[in-house]
Amino acid sequence: MTTTVDLSGYLEDSYLSGPYLTGVTGAIDGMQALMVTTKEVGSQADMIITKIIGSQASMVLYNATALRVMCEFLSRGTPALGGTNWSANSQAGGDFDINNINSDIPEQVYRSVTDTGVIITSDTGLPQGVAIDTFAMLNHNLTKSATVSLQGADNAGFAPVGQTINITPQVRLDDMYYIAPTLPGQRFRYWRVLIDDVNNVDGYIEIGIVVYGNAQIFSTKECFENPIIPGKRHFKDEIPTEGFTNIMNDRALRKTLKMSFLQLENGEGNLDLLNEIFDFARTSLKCLWIPTPVQPHKYSVFAKLVDLPEQPTTDNDDDGAFTDLDIDLDESL
Amino acid sequence: MATSDRRPYLLATVLDQALLDEMQDNLENKLEMICEIESPTGTIYASDRHKYVGTRFYEALLNFPEVMRTVGEWLSGELEFSSLTLALSNVDGRFNNFLPGGADFSGWIGKTVLVKIGLRDVASTYTTVFSGEVTEIGGFKRDKNSVILTARDTFDKANVTIPQTVLTDTGFADIEDNFVGLGVPIIYGDWTTSLREFGNPPAQKASIPAIPTNGKNAGVQAGTTALSCLISSHDLFSLDATNVYLFRSNIFWKFDTADITAGTGNRSLTIKQDNSGGTTVIDGGSFRYEAGDEIFCRVKGKDLGSGNIYDDNVVWITRDLLLSYTNGDIVSGDLDANWATYRDKSTPAQSDISTLKFRLWRQDGESVMKEVLSLLEQVRLEVFVSRGLKLKINSLQFEDFTAAPSVTIRNWDVERGTFAPESPDRNQFNRAAVDYDFDPSINENRRSTAIKNNTDAVNQAGKEISKKIVIPNMYIEGEVNLQLVEFIRLASSYPEFIHVTLTPRSFLLDIGDFVFVSVNIGSTVYSNVPCMVRQIGYNADGLRIPTILQSFQMTPFPGYEPGFSGTVGGYNATITTES
Numbered sequence: 001m002t003t004t005v006d007l008s009g010y011l012e013d014s015y016l017s018g019p020y021l022t023g024v025t026g027a028i029d030g031m032q033a034l035m036v037t038t039k040e041v042g043s044q045a046d047m048i049i050t051k052i053i054g055s056q057a058s059m060v061l062y063n064a065t066a067l068r069v070m071c072e073f074l075s076r077g078t079p080a081l082g083g084t085n086w087s088a089n090s091q092a093g094g095d096f097d098i099n100n101i102n103s104d105i106p107e108q109v110y111r112s113v114t115d116t117g118v119i120i121t122s123d124t125g126l127p128q129g130v131a132i133d134t135f136a137m138l139n140h141n142l143t144k145s146a147t148v149s150l151q152g153a154d155n156a157g158f159a160p161v162g163q164t165i166n167i168t169p170q171v172r173l174d175d176m177y178y179i180a181p182t183l184p185g186q187r188f189r190y191w192r193v194l195i196d197d198v199n200n201v202d203g204y205i206e207i208g209i210v211v212y213g214n215a216q217i218f219s220t221k222e223c224f225e226n227p228i229i230p231g232k233r234h235f236k237d238e239i240p241t242e243g244f245t246n247i248m249n250d251r252a253l254r255k256t257l258k259m260s261f262l263q264l265e266n267g268e269g270n271l272d273l274l275n276e277i278f279d280f281a282r283t284s285l286k287c288l289w290i291p292t293p294v295q296p297h298k299y300s301v302f303a304k305l306v307d308l309p310e311q312p313t314t315d316n317d318d319d320g321a322f323t324d325l326d327i328d329l330d331e332s333l
Numbered sequence: 334m335a336t337s338d339r340r341p342y343l344l345a346t347v348l349d350q351a352l353l354d355e356m357q358d359n360l361e362n363k364l365e366m367i368c369e370i371e372s373p374t375g376t377i378y379a380s381d382r383h384k385y386v387g388t389r390f391y392e393a394l395l396n397f398p399e400v401m402r403t404v405g406e407w408l409s410g411e412l413e414f415s416s417l418t419l420a421l422s423n424v425d426g427r428f429n430n431f432l433p434g435g436a437d438f439s440g441w442i443g444k445t446v447l448v449k450i451g452l453r454d455v456a457s458t459y460t461t462v463f464s465g466e467v468t469e470i471g472g473f474k475r476d477k478n479s480v481i482l483t484a485r486d487t488f489d490k491a492n493v494t495i496p497q498t499v500l501t502d503t504g505f506a507d508i509e510d511n512f513v514g515l516g517v518p519i520i521y522g523d524w525t526t527s528l529r530e531f532g533n534p535p536a537q538k539a540s541i542p543a544i545p546t547n548g549k550n551a552g553v554q555a556g557t558t559a560l561s562c563l564i565s566s567h568d569l570f571s572l573d574a575t576n577v578y579l580f581r582s583n584i585f586w587k588f589d590t591a592d593i594t595a596g597t598g599n600r601s602l603t604i605k606q607d608n609s610g611g612t613t614v615i616d617g618g619s620f621r622y623e624a625g626d627e628i629f630c631r632v633k634g635k636d637l638g639s640g641n642i643y644d645d646n647v648v649w650i651t652r653d654l655l656l657s658y659t660n661g662d663i664v665s666g667d668l669d670a671n672w673a674t675y676r677d678k679s680t681p682a683q684s685d686i687s688t689l690k691f692r693l694w695r696q697d698g699e700s701v702m703k704e705v706l707s708l709l710e711q712v713r714l715e716v717f718v719s720r721g722l723k724l725k726i727n728s729l730q731f732e733d734f735t736a737a738p739s740v741t742i743r744n745w746d747v748e749r750g751t752f753a754p755e756s757p758d759r760n761q762f763n764r765a766a767v768d769y770d771f772d773p774s775i776n777e778n779r780r781s782t783a784i785k786n787n788t789d790a791v792n793q794a795g796k797e798i799s800k801k802i803v804i805p806n807m808y809i810e811g812e813v814n815l816q817l818v819e820f821i822r823l824a825s826s827y828p829e830f831i832h833v834t835l836t837p838r839s840f841l842l843d844i845g846d847f848v849f850v851s852v853n854i855g856s857t858v859y860s861n862v863p864c865m866v867r868q869i870g871y872n873a874d875g876l877r878i879p880t881i882l883q884s885f886q887m888t889p890f891p892g893y894e895p896g897f898s899g900t901v902g903g904y905n906a907t908i909t910t911e912s
Contacts, residue, residue, distance in 0.1 A: 095385065095389055096388065105383050108390055239877055240748065241749055242745065242748075242854050245745055
């Protein structure tokens with residue numbers, strides 16, 4: 001059992017001391033407490049355990065507003081499952097296998113044979129389950145009137161369904177996102193997506209990529225600078241003619257994104273988070289970048305880093321070090 | 334013309350000229366290339382982009398080279414088969430199991446490679462533009478990032494050497510050494526008429542060699558065993574046993590008919606000698622074979638069926654060569670339907686293929702394709718690999734030219750900077766004669782026509798530009814002269830060849846197709862000039878169409894009378910016989 005204690009208003013310096021927090025843990029003896037900050041300013045809290053029997057404390061700072069990046073996709077299952085951890089109750093013949101959604105290639109799609117009652121089910125392979133804070137479905141063909149639900153369960157039969165999350169298709173129709181508004185507490189090994197799109201003119205559901213899991217989340221203390229620079233690259237072959245008009249052979253349209261960060265404080269988490277991403281993904285792995293989780297479709301990209309940015313740092317000795325860096329992302333790489 | 338749909342290719346399901354025109358009008362198209370490569374365990378489906386065609390996914394694993402098809406140069410006797418080299422990305426090691434040392438390696442030689450072009454993901458619109466096999470020499474290579482395959486057109490493997498059988502002392506234990514290694518001849522057409530005349534008074538003898546195959550036999554040398562002779566590697570329609578000759582000491586001696594026995598299928602014959610019942614008298618004595626003797630006979634060549642009406646038809650002879658001597662790699666389905674059309678063509682007289690007489694005797698090794706091209710070009714026909722990947726006949730006979738093509742090339746159909754007319758280095762002449770009627774008995778073309786010229790062209794050039802044309806397989810003088818006139822009419826009109834890269838609107842063009850060229854590029858002005866496509870290619874970068882067009886701007890043909898001053902050649906040019 002968990003109890004959520006709202007400490008907003010108390011996360012001021014003068015209150016962030018042992019006696020006040022001692023009162024909080026005492027009031028919920030033997031329970032797990034979740035501390036939720038609704039402050040936009042980065043928060044830090046000290047936890048003191050007054051009970052020594054059967055207590056475990058963990059502190060998680062979660063927000064649904066700051067930049068988040070997902071590099072590891074628990075949706076793809078453990079290595080033991082071999083990347084074939086998805087199943088579908090409707091699948092078209094040919095190269096439209098459901099496990100196509102486990103690739104980084106959005107053009108390689110899953111396709112159903114019907115546009116209603118489609119259920120795609122995944123097994124994360126993790127006995128302890130996954131609590132989803134970030135979910136994305138990219139390069140889909142759903143209409144705005146489609147209904148999409150995300151369900152979790154402890155067993156493959158989904159009996160019972162442990163959790164249901166309704167997802168609304170966004171205004172921009174090719175990508176769909178779900179951002180957990182609060183730190184998700186329920187972990188399930190099995191997750192499935194239920195789709196109904198009776199108005200779909202294609203007569204089938206088509207999905208390029210599905211990723212879900214736990215993103216790495218910037219604290220609200222620091223953010224990217226304005227302007228953030230989304231862009232698009234049009235790939236085409238071009239033939240200039242003697243008629244002084246060019247004939248094009250259209251190839252693809254890909255998104256780009258540039259973000260600048262100024263004065264990231266060394267040792268305060270966000271810079272470390274970025275460096276962890278650089279070390280893991282480098283310029284070779286695609287990650288899901290969501291700069292504005294409140295409106296995830298605005299700037300989100302599923303892209304690689306164009307390069308590993310230089311990190312000019314102002315080192316003020318005991319007064320701390322502060323780093324600037326620019327991130328350049330490109331979906332076409 | 335375009336409609337309000339700015340991207341008609343998004344919904345189209347048929348790739349036709351109307352769609353290509355509409356895409357051009359909107360300055361955007363969606364023609365794409367895919368590749369299917371046979372691997373040891375299945376097929377690799379690849380493209381230069383991730384895409385579906387129908388239900389099949391093609392992964393972006395390579396960049397396409399240019400794919401070309403050509404009919405070659407007129408009178409060159411060469412058919413250039415296309416080849417291409419593909420570099421399959423193996424940067425992630427996905428094909429390591431197919432490489433030497435890999436679990437599924439079984440060699441790449443002979444693996445098929447198909448390249449197709451079509452619209453978007455509509456499978457029915459995809460056309461195979463290249464079908465080939467990985468070559469045995471240099472066909473497979475690898476580097477740290479890729480597997481590199483080189484493939485040649487499938488028809489190239491059919492380019493075998495004929496004859497396919499040779500005389501050996503294994504097959505003929507008593508054959509004389511000077512005959513070992515010679516090809517066993519292939520024979521078509523009528524070798525019973527229009528033969529070399531010899532003797533006094535001159536009389537037609539025989540031209541087809543009958544090769545002694547047991548000259549070292551003791552019995553033959555003693556005259557007690559009949560002399561065996563081989564004529565051809567296949568059955569013949571007939572052997573004229575009344576006209577078999579011995580050529581000795583520069584004299585033809587006719588064998589008595591009773592001494593001649595035809596072998597099975599008339600492929601061979603035996604000749605009785607003095608001590609084996611022979612009655613032939615040679616120079617006052619009975620016949621006994623001597624080293625150096627030559628035997629000649631009259632035959633009618635291979636029976637091509639259909640009541641023998643096509644046995645000396647050049648189109649049907651070449652067809653039979655392809656079907657019989659390519660080890661089954663070319664079958665009738667690989668030949669376009671227009672082979673039958675040209676077989677039966679009967680007008681005008683100079684192009685009356687149905688009655689023009691041809692004959693062939695082939696003993697020295699030659700590629701079958703070269704033989705076919707050589708035969709056909711003697712009546713101004715050519716062979717090429719069509720869009721449908723069939724062997725098809727292209728005609729340089731004036732009456733077959735298209736005076737009103739449906740496609741016009743304009744400035745906006747031409748890639749900037751690629752329009753380049755040029756005059757050919759060869760085959761421009763205004764005066765010619767023909768050596769014709771190859772005679773196997775003397776191993777050379779026996780006769781020559783009178784020299785003919787286009788006097789207007791000579792006067793215009795200020796000089797005679799002469800050429801000796803060889804038409805070895807025709808033997809009727811009047812028919813040969815008709816061809817000579819046509820050759821001069823064509824060559825004296827100073828053809829131009831235009832190297833130009835076209836936009837994808839020209840994707841459906843094929844070799845032999847006619848187009849109008851109406852461009853105004855710098856000082857180059859063409860106004861509705863009929864041109865024939867001689868070479869066409871496909872470049873994946875934009876789906877450019879590099880072509881070579883033969884311009885007939887100065888070449889009148891039926892329905893096209895340009896009326897330019899200085900027009901001296903063409904179908905109605907006056908050709909004069911020099912005295």
